[in-house]
Amino acid sequence: xxxxxxxxxxxxxxxxxxxxxxxxxxxxxxxxxxxxxxxxxxxxxxxxxxxxxxxxxxxxxxxxxxxxxxxxxxxxxxxxxxxxxxxxxxxxxxxxxxxxxxxxxxxxxxxxxxxxxxxxxxxxxxxxxxxxxxxxxxxxxxxxxxxxxxxxxxxxxxxxxxxxxxxxxxxxxxxxxxxxxxxxxxxxxxxxxxxxxxxxxxxxxxxxxxxxxxxxxxxxxxxxxxxxxxxxxxxxxxxxxxxxxxxxxxxxxxxxxxxxxxxxxxxxxxxxxxxxxxxxxxxxxxxxxxxxxxxxxxxxxxxxxxxxxxxxxxxxxxxxxxxxxxxxxxxxxxxxxxxxxxxxxxxxxxxxxxxxxxxxxxxxxxxxxxxxxxxxxxxxxxxxxxxxx
Amino acid sequence: xxxxxxxxxxxxxxxxxxxxxxxxxxxxxxxxxxxxxxxxxxxxxxxxxxxxxxxxxxxxxxxxxxxxxxxxxxxxxxxxxxxxxxxxxxxxxxxxxxxxxxxxxxxxxxxxxxxxxxxxxxxxxxxxxxxxxxxxxxxxxxxxxxxxxxxxxxxxxxxxxxxxxxxxxxxxxxxxxxxxxxxxxx
Numbered sequence: 001x002x003x004x005x006x007x008x009x010x011x012x013x014x015x016x017x018x019x020x021x022x023x024x025x026x027x028x029x030x031x032x033x034x035x036x037x038x039x040x041x042x043x044x045x046x047x048x049x050x051x052x053x054x055x056x057x058x059x060x061x062x063x064x065x066x067x068x069x070x071x072x073x074x075x076x077x078x079x080x081x082x083x084x085x086x087x088x089x090x091x092x093x094x095x096x097x098x099x100x101x102x103x104x105x106x107x108x109x110x111x112x113x114x115x116x117x118x119x120x121x122x123x124x125x126x127x128x129x130x131x132x133x134x135x136x137x138x139x140x141x142x143x144x145x146x147x148x149x150x151x152x153x154x155x156x157x158x159x160x161x162x163x164x165x166x167x168x169x170x171x172x173x174x175x176x177x178x179x180x181x182x183x184x185x186x187x188x189x190x191x192x193x194x195x196x197x198x199x200x201x202x203x204x205x206x207x208x209x210x211x212x213x214x215x216x217x218x219x220x221x222x223x224x225x226x227x228x229x230x231x232x233x234x235x236x237x238x239x240x241x242x243x244x245x246x247x248x249x250x251x252x253x254x255x256x257x258x259x260x261x262x263x264x265x266x267x268x269x270x271x272x273x274x275x276x277x278x279x280x281x282x283x284x285x286x287x288x289x290x291x292x293x294x295x296x297x298x299x300x301x302x303x304x305x306x307x308x309x310x311x312x313x314x315x316x317x318x319x320x321x322x323x324x325x326x327x328x329x330x331x332x333x334x335x336x337x338x339x340x341x342x343x344x345x346x347x348x349x350x351x352x353x354x355x356x357x358x359x360x361x362x363x364x365x366x367x368x369x370x371x372x373x374x375x376x377x378x379x380x381x382x383x384x385x386x387x388x389x
Numbered sequence: 390x391x392x393x394x395x396x397x398x399x400x401x402x403x404x405x406x407x408x409x410x411x412x413x414x415x416x417x418x419x420x421x422x423x424x425x426x427x428x429x430x431x432x433x434x435x436x437x438x439x440x441x442x443x444x445x446x447x448x449x450x451x452x453x454x455x456x457x458x459x460x461x462x463x464x465x466x467x468x469x470x471x472x473x474x475x476x477x478x479x480x481x482x483x484x485x486x487x488x489x490x491x492x493x494x495x496x497x498x499x500x501x502x503x504x505x506x507x508x509x510x511x512x513x514x515x516x517x518x519x520x521x522x523x524x525x526x527x528x529x530x531x532x533x534x535x536x537x538x539x540x541x542x543x544x545x546x547x548x549x550x551x552x553x554x555x556x557x558x559x560x561x562x563x564x565x566x567x568x569x570x571x572x573x574x575x
Contacts, residue, residue, distance in 0.1 A: 004534070004550045011519050011531065018492065018535035026571035030543040031565050032552050051492075060571075094570065145570045146467055384567045 009038050017048055020055045022379055031387060040385030049381050053267065056082055056161030058095065058375035058383055060329065061121060063112050066367050075101070075108040076123075078377070091310060095377065097121070099147045104105050106140055106149070117217075117235060119143065122172065141172055145380070152188050152199075160269070173238055175220070175351030183209040183222075185238065216269045217376070221261040232269075237273070241310040244272055246283040246292040262327040265357055270295065272333065272356075274325055278315025280335075282356060298354075299358070300335060301360045307352055313339070327373035336369050397409035415465065419457040421467045429472040435522030436544045455520050460513040463506070467526055470498060500573065503533040508550075 007015075015114055019025050025048060029039040038044060059081040064074025078095040097140070100106045106123065115122040121142045142149040152172060155372060172188040183206030186199050213221040220233045223245075230243050239259055245259070258274040264284065270281040271292055278300035282294040303313040303320070314321055314337045326334045333356060338349045351369030353362045395413055412424045431438040440446055453461060495503070503511060507566075511530060518526040538546050543561075547554055 003509070007512060007515055008519065011515060011527065014527065014531040015534045015538070019538060020535075021539070023571040024539050026564075026568045027537055027541065027546060030556075030561065031550075031554070033555050071439050100488075180471070220546045241511050308451075379570055384573075 012038055013044055013047075016044070016142070021053050022048075022052070022056055022381070022383070026383060036385065042382065045382035045385075054083070057379040058377050058379055060115060060376045061097075061113050062096075062374060063371055064108070065371050068120075071261060072109050073112075074216075076113050076368050095144050097142055100140070100142060100149055100381060105151060111140065113263055113375050115215075116375035116377055119145065119378060121375065121377070130145065139172070139174075144377070173235075174199075175206070175233070177206075177209075182206065187238075188384060192303055202238065204238070208242075212258060213271075216261065216263040217267050217378075219269065221269065223259060243285075244291065246273060246281070246294070258324065260327050260333075262328040262333060262356070265331045267330065270331075270356070272327070273321060274324060277317035280325070296356075298356075300354075303354060303359050304352055307361055307363045309350055309363065310352075326373070328353070328372050329378070332374075334368065334369035334372065390474055410448075413437070413446050413451045415449065415461060416447075416452050417456055418421075418454050419458050421458040422450045422462055423456075425456075425465045425468045426472050429468040433471060433523050433525060435524070437521060452568040453521075457513060458515045459510055460517040463510065463514045464517050464521065464526070467502060470502060472531070492528060492532070495532055499529045503530055508532075511523070 012035070014024060015029060016025060016035075025039060056326055060078050061078050063076050066073055072136070076097065078097070080095075092222060098124075101108045101110075107125070111123045111125045113121055114124045121144060123140045125138050137173055139152050140149050141152060174188070176184045176186055177183045183204070185202045185204030185206065187202050188199050207227075208224040208229070209222040210225045211223045213223050213230065213331045214366055215221065215235075218235055220235060222231045222233075224231055225241075228245060230245055232241050232243055233239070260272045261269050262272055264270045269285065273281045273283065275281060278297040280300055282295045282298065284295040298314075301312065304310050304315070315323065320339055322338045324336050326336060328334050332353065334351055334353050336349065336351045349366040351364050351366045353364050353369070353372075354360075411427050412428050413430055415425060417423070427441060431441050440451065445451070456464070474491045500568070503514075506514065511533060513529065515530045516531055517523075537549055541549065546552065554561075
């Protein structure tokens with residue numbers, strides 16, 4: 001009577017789901033073994049993640065921006081999400097990756113974060129040799145919370161388009177491409193039973209892949225050769241699926257290099273298609289699949305008109321103007337504009353950040369516009385909750 | 390409609406034992422009788438809806454042996470308040486079953502309703518809501534309990550809910566180390 005111990009397990013699950021924050025959930029699991037048992041159940045942990053996905057995010061890592069004065073890049077840094085309910089130390093030093101620079105393996109000026117997934121960061125150093133077909137790329141997988149990292153060497157002289165898969169046993173999956181845009185898949189695993197410590201090529205039908213469009217939490221996307229379709233790779237299974245492109249998109253470039261994928265606020269993919277005359281179209285896939293549907297059409301001249309340095313000629317469809325978009329975060333892009341003279345000099349680059357939800361525009365430095373990409377960090381999930389009897 | 394709550398006595402109930410009443414009489418484990426709108430009961434409780442549809446409602450008081458009078462009074466009170474609040478069709482399908490509709494925040498009156506309850510009464514009401522298949526009331530009460538846990542350390546949670554720590558020191562330390570990101574630095 002009148003006791004929390006009288007409440008059945010399935011009702012306690014409801015209570016725990018509503019905790020929303022993974023930290024609060026871990027606190028509850030640490031109070032007693034019965035609660036630990038309910039919370040530690042794989043089914044419950046996966047329900048918790050799907051209901052509270054937003055709360056698993058702690059913030060984002062950013063690569064350092066280029067510092068003109070010293071010809072160097074600043075160190076990567078972590079910015080805590082304002083909505084995070086995780087117990088972060090105020091300056092975010094819980095997520096500091098300074099331990100990486102301390103023993104001379106990783107030079108903060110040369111290494112860049114290239115991907116983040118499941119509580120891990122993937123960093124790469126591109127060392128350009130004289131022959132660009134022989135890039136040597138070293139990689140480091142870094143676990144900021146455990147303050148651990150592992151250096152891994154890629155299987156061949158290709159340029160990586162890395163992606164991390166983190167289901168246990170932990171694996172790093174890499175999609176590599178060479179200068180001829182030949183894509184191959186490769187996987188590195190820590191598990192000795194699976195031949196740990198070395199790379200294995202896995203079957204990947206990369207023949208169709210042409211250009212990388214972008215990523216969401218769950219998928220990587222490529223534009224296919226031929227221009228009418230795209231390929232999506234599931235980041236947890238490495239399975240490929242093939243999708244059509246938006247039918248009504250009026251492509252300025254028939255090859256479709258002006259199409260990008262960004263995650264929306266809901267984490268689902270959006271196709272961003274840059275059309276002639278500064279028209280940015282956003283397409284969403286309806287729940288349950290089907291065809292891409294137009295979600296909004298953004299007239300860049302309207303959203304950017306009030307910004308310092310704006311010229312009407314930027315978005316009037318002139319031949320001498322190049323407009324491209326760089327996806328920097330969920331529902332966030334940078335629009336970069338450069339005008340070229342007939343000598344083909346790129347001149348007066350101009351950039352602004354655009355929130356695709358609110359359509360708020362903000363002038364940014366051209367360097368920031370290129371480098372200001374967020375690598376969202378989620379706590380490792382499911383957490384290690386071993387059965388304790 | 391003003392509903393007699395708490396002091397419902399057997400003789401009083403008999404007087405209104407006409408065949409087509411728009412209320413049902415519920416009997417708590419300790420024998421107290423409560424009247425509740427039939428429409429609200431059927432709408433808010435899958436179990437009562439089933440009993441009404443199946444004709445297993447007893448005009449002299451349907452026995453709910455698992456529910457004490459205090460909890461039943463709160464159940465009836467909730468049903469009546471719900472019937473009187475702005476009808477919101479959305480609420481009925483808002484239960485947080487796994488992977489389906491998202492949970493809807495309690496409305497102001499629902500918040501007040503659970504806030505005034507003692508811990509004991511709240512836990513009893515959760516059990517009653519669960520027993521009667523009252524999804525919305527279950528959501529609202531579970532939400533209240535989760536609010537009582539949020540932002541608290543394991544020690545504080547144990548204190549609030551009177552939970553015995555059945556871990557050894559070593560086990561606790563292990564959890565803390567494995568899941569260090571979830572804990573504040575003390």
